[in-house]
Amino acid sequence: MYVNRKMILNVATHYHANLIDIHNALYALGLRSDDQAEEFNKRHVMKIVEMYERRGHSITK
Numbered sequence: 001m002y003v004n005r006k007m008i009l010n011v012a013t014h015y016h017a018n019l020i021d022i023h024n025a026l027y028a029l030g031l032r033s034d035d036q037a038e039e040f041n042k043r044h045v046m047k048i049v050e051m052y053e054r055r056g057h058s059i060t061k
Contacts, residue, residue, distance in 0.1 A: 005055065012051055016044045 020041050027037035049059045 009051060009055060013048055016048050020044050 023032060023037055023040045026032040027034065032040075052059050
């Protein structure tokens with residue numbers, strides 16, 4: 001079974017972005033500290049960047 005690599009990258013990107021959104025909502029509700037939210041967001045942004053770099057995409061500022 002052939003799976004489109006772009007589709008996998010897109011789904012994985014949305015997954016990590018949704019986790020970041022959920023954690024930001026928890027912070028806004030006071031259920032997470034600022035430090036916890038920041039660390040969680042950094043970790044998931046880096047996972048997104050690493051996914052793109054592994055597939056040959058250049059990630060620059």
